[in-house]
Amino acid sequence: MKTVRIGSGAGYAGDRIEPAVELATHGSLDYLVFECLAERTIALAQEARAKDPSRGFDPMLERRLEAVLPACRERGVTIVTNMGAANPASAGACARELAQRLGCLGLTIATVSGDDVYDVVMAGDFTVAETGGPVSALKDRLISANAYIGAEPIVRALSQGAQLVITGRAADPSLFVAPLVHSFGWQPDEWAELGRATLVGHLLECAGQVTGGYFADPGRKDVDDLERLGFPIAEVPEHGPVIITKVSGTGGLVTEATCKEQLLYEIHDPSAYVTPDTVADFSRVTVTDVGHDRVAVAGATGRARPDVLKVSLGYRDGYIGEGQISYAGSGAVRRARLAAAVARDRLERSGISRSDLRCDLIGVSALHGEGISAAAMDPYEVRVRVAARAASREAAQRIGDEVETLYTNGPAGGGGATRSVREVVAIASTFIPRALVPCTVRVEVAS
Amino acid sequence: MKLWRIAHARSGDKGTISNISLIAFRSADYARLARHVTAARVRERFADLVTGEVRRYELPSIGALNFVLHGMADGGVTRTLALDAHGKSLSSALLDMEIPDDEMTRADGTDSETDRPLGGGSRRTGDANRS
Numbered sequence: 152m153k154t155v156r157i158g159s160g161a162g163y164a165g166d167r168i169e170p171a172v173e174l175a176t177h178g179s180l181d182y183l184v185f186e187c188l189a190e191r192t193i194a195l196a197q198e199a200r201a202k203d204p205s206r207g208f209d210p211m212l213e214r215r216l217e218a219v220l221p222a223c224r225e226r227g228v229t230i231v232t233n234m235g236a237a238n239p240a241s242a243g244a245c246a247r248e249l250a251q252r253l254g255c256l257g258l259t260i261a262t263v264s265g266d267d268v269y270d271v272v273m274a275g276d277f278t279v280a281e282t283g284g285p286v287s288a289l290k291d292r293l294i295s296a297n298a299y300i301g302a303e304p305i306v307r308a309l310s311q312g313a314q315l316v317i318t319g320r321a322a323d324p325s326l327f328v329a330p331l332v333h334s335f336g337w338q339p340d341e342w343a344e345l346g347r348a349t350l351v352g353h354l355l356e357c358a359g360q361v362t363g364g365y366f367a368d369p370g371r372k373d374v375d376d377l378e379r380l381g382f383p384i385a386e387v388p389e390h391g392p393v394i395i396t397k398v399s400g401t402g403g404l405v406t407e408a409t410c411k412e413q414l415l416y417e418i419h420d421p422s423a424y425v426t427p428d429t430v431a432d433f434s435r436v437t438v439t440d441v442g443h444d445r446v447a448v449a450g451a452t453g454r455a456r457p458d459v460l461k462v463s464l465g466y467r468d469g470y471i472g473e474g475q476i477s478y479a480g481s482g483a484v485r486r487a488r489l490a491a492a493v494a495r496d497r498l499e500r501s502g503i504s505r506s507d508l509r510c511d512l513i514g515v516s517a518l519h520g521e522g523i524s525a526a527a528m529d530p531y532e533v534r535v536r537v538a539a540r541a542a543s544r545e546a547a548q549r550i551g552d553e554v555e556t557l558y559t560n561g562p563a564g565g566g567g568a569t570r571s572v573r574e575v576v577a578i579a580s581t582f583i584p585r586a587l588v589p590c591t592v593r594v595e596v597a598s
Numbered sequence: 599m600k601l602w603r604i605a606h607a608r609s610g611d612k613g614t615i616s617n618i619s620l621i622a623f624r625s626a627d628y629a630r631l632a633r634h635v636t637a638a639r640v641r642e643r644f645a646d647l648v649t650g651e652v653r654r655y656e657l658p659s660i661g662a663l664n665f666v667l668h669g670m671a672d673g674g675v676t677r678t679l680a681l682d683a684h685g686k687s688l689s690s691a692l693l694d695m696e697i698p699d700d701e702m703t704r705a706d707g708t709d710s711e712t713d714r715p716l717g718g719g720s721r722r723t724g725d726a727n728r729s
Contacts, residue, residue, distance in 0.1 A: 190613075281613065365608065371715045372606060408606060408621065411660050415619035417610035419666045421655050437659050450659065468677050509679040517681045519691045520646035538679040577677040578613070 155334045155387045157327055157351065160219065161185040161232075162358030162382075164192050164209055168218050170359065170382035170401070175222035177398045178384050182330040183223060185215060185232035186323050186356045190578045193320055194465020196237035197295035198576075208242035208317075209234035216249055216315075224255045224314075231305060231326050235317040237295065239264045242317045243595065250315075250597035258597040261308035263318040265590035268462055268583060269296045277581045279464065286464065286581050294576060295465040298583065301427030301456070303339065304590035305329035311594045320463065322427050324352025327385075335389045344390075345429035346453020350436065351385045351393055353424070354413050354448065358382045361395060361413040363403030376402030392449035394441070405444040414438065414448075427460055429453035459582040468577035469540055472547030474554025475513070476561075476568040479532040486562035487512050487533045493561050494537045494553050503549045504539035511536040534567075540575070547572040599699045603716050605631060607689035614670050616685040618692050621662040623715055628661035634697040640665050643695055644688070665692075 158180045160171030164187040175183055187209050200207025209215075212234045223230055235242040243262035250258040273293065277286040286293070297320035306329045308316045318326070328348040331337070337344045354361050359380045367374040374380075381401025386394040395405055414436060418424060422434035436450040474494070478486045491510035498504045511517035513534035516524035537554050541547040551570025558565055601607075601620070604627040609618040620635060622628045641652040650669025657664065670678075670685060 368602075368606075371602060407660075408623070411621045411662060412606065412608040412619060414660065415617070415621075415657070415662060415664050416608055417612055417617065418619075418664060419612070419615065419617060419655075421657055421664060434655075434657060435659050436657075471679060507679065511681055513681065518687045519644075522646045523643070523691055523694075536681060540679065575677050580613070 152388050153334070155182070155331060156180050156384055157182045157184060157330060157355065157387065158384045159184055159186070159355035159358045159382050161187050161215065162356065162360060163187060163189060164211065166358060168215060170380065171215065172218050172222065173398050173401055174382055174384065175219040175226070175228055180226070180228045180384065181334070182229050182231060183219065184326045184330075184355070185230070185234060186326055186358075187211070188233045188236060188320060190463055191465065191576055193236055193297050193463060194295040194576045194578065197465065200237045205241050207238035208236045208245065212242055213245055213249055216246055217253065220250065220253055220255055220258075224258065229309070229314050229316075229330065231316045231330060233318045233321045233326060235262060235264075235319045237267070237297075237319065239317050239319045240593070243593070246315060246317060247595060247597045256598055258314055259312050259594060260315045260317070260597060261311065261313035261592055261594045263300070263304045263308060263316065263321070263590055263592055265304070265588060266297045266300045266318075266320040268298050268588060269293070271583065271587050272296045272462060272464070272581060275583070277583060279579045279581055281579045289464070289466050292466045292468070293464060294467060296462050298460045298462045298588045299427055300460065300588060300590055301325045302329035302332055304592050306333045308592045308594065309333040311592065313594060323356040324349045324426055325428055327352030327355055328428050331387055340455070342429050342453040342455055344453075346431040347393070347451045348387075349424065349426055349429055349431040349453060350433060350448065350451035351387055353431075353433075354395055354410065355383050355385055357413065357416065359403065360416065361409055362397045362405055363409055366409050366412060372408065374402075374404055378402060392447040394445055394447055396445045399444070405446050407438045407440050407446060410438045410446045410448060425457055427456065429456050458585060460585055460588055462581045462583055464579045464581060465576050466579065468575040469542050470544050470547035470572055470574055471538055472541055472550030472570075472572045473536065473538040474551035474568065474570045475534055475536045476554055476557050476565045477532060477534045478562070478564055479566075480564070483531070483533045484512065484515060484529050486564065487515075487535045489562045490535045490557050490565060491537065494535075494557060497553050497556075498537070498539060498550065501549070501553075503546055503553070504541060507540035509538050511538075544572055544574070599697055600693065601635065601695050601697060602693035605693065607693050609686055609689040611670070611684045614668075616667045616670050616688055618665045618667070618688050619662055620665065620692060621660065625661040627716075628658060630697070631663055632656060635663060635695070637665065639695070640667075640692065643692065
């Protein structure tokens with residue numbers, strides 16, 4: 152029975168490159184997938200494209216492809232990625248130039264576009280899911296509106312012989328679903344198979360998170376050679392259990408525990424994981440060790456896909472200014488609390504920030520608040536963090552300034568003050584009918 | 599007994615909703631998790647951080663519970679002022695939660711003084727392929 156081998160070469164835009172090279176070279180792969188788009192990444196990419204129409208795709212695209220393209224070409228591995236971000240066409244042009252430079256002549260490159268629905272949502276009557284207000288009310292604050300598209304246009308690209316497929320906002324698991332649909336010739340309404348393929352995509356889309364990354368807890372959950380963490384491979388037969396594994400000799404581990412943690416990662420109702428391709432059901436999945444770094448996963452299924460597609464909206468939402476300063480030794484926590492109170496009072500008096508201001512004691516209670524942290528003992532050192540929202544960059548600058556002044560105007564022994572300001576690009580969502588998102592596939596050959 | 603002795607966990611976010619999985623190391627301990635780690639107890643544990651409801655999903659086939667925390671205070675990952683914007687550290691707070699010690703079976707000889715979980719954290723014991 153035919154088995155398709157898919158590797159996951161990146162779990163986010165900034166991920167390590169070496170594991171993808173190991174996969175391309177030693178993974179005996181049919182497909183290598185790079186999932187590089189987080190919710191906010193596409194909004195930032197749209198801003199980059201607005202400044203320079205030839206940009207707006209993943210800035211690491213060239214470096215990643217250069218590292219794996221020769222090995223993939225030599226071994227017949229097809230690459231699928233959403234590194235096209237806000238500009239798949241320019242990403243395709245960049246890839247074509249790279250292929251020419253590397254001597255990969257004849258490489259068939261497909262770009263998928265159509266996920267950018269900015270004009271559609273601004274012109275239509277759509278509601279922001281998080282606030283209930285109309286999308287059009289975001290007006291010039293709206294930076295980006297990209298629909299999560301599914302496997303279908305990627306399958307179209309593969310059926311036209313593409314060896315490198317570059318998309319924009321394709322849903323993460325769809326990048327993995329498409330090669331399986333293409334390989335096995337599944338129909339668009341074979342929901343059970345699509346649900347099963349979606350589980351493969353979900354387990355692999357965060358790359359190292361299923362092979363021992365984000366897992367180690369020394370003494371409780373040990374991971375060997377974490378520094379050489381390898382990325383995952385799925386061995387997928389047309390029907391039946393899927394094997395999750397990795398290249399032998401790499402660091403990390405694939406066990407029932409690593410697979411279970413990733414199975415539920417960012418999942419809400421396990422019986423209704425909504426994607427553009429299907430509503431997948433993971434509620435009766437089984438996970439079984441079947442060998443060293445080999446785990447069998449079975450039991451996923453799916454139901455009919457939704458009629459609407461989710462749209463990720465990126466919009467400007469003011470600025471956040473922040474300052475930090477450290478205190479040490481006995482009484483450090485008392486001095487840190489005094490410092491935070493002083494900075495808060497000064498910022499409120501000056502009118503910079505009256506409501507949206509937050510003071511944390513890093514090392515004491517910054518992550519989960521005073522309630523959970525109350526029983527912990529006093530630490531040797533503590534860092535005060537003051538963060539507040541402001542309408543302008545200038546106002547946000549004042550937040551950190553008011554922490555820095557704690558040197559000469561605050562409690563004893565403050566040190567290591569730092570300041571920062573960042574513009575907030577917030578994300579919301581809306582839903583639009585599938586018919587409003589026609590996708591186009593463009594195929595070119597590097598020559 | 600702290601939860602980390604019999605379970606592991608991972609948390610993630612989607613907008614203003616966080617989820618925390620809680621997975622028994624040994625399938626025999628799933629029933630204890632299901633009995634003691636209720637949605638109400640998790641809601642209480644994260645009372646400072648969650649404004650909405652906590653919903654619990656049960657996955658007996660993998661010995662796991664999935665907690666979905668609605669209405670994370672501060673508006674979610676992209677606009678929050680919080681240090682851990684994604685709420686990725688929530689799993690550690692859940693694992694430090696106490697559950698009753700009553701049915702404790704230390705038959706495997708695990709010493710309560712050592713910092714080892716009862717289920718074994720990495721490879722399944724008896725993995726014959728382990729070199």
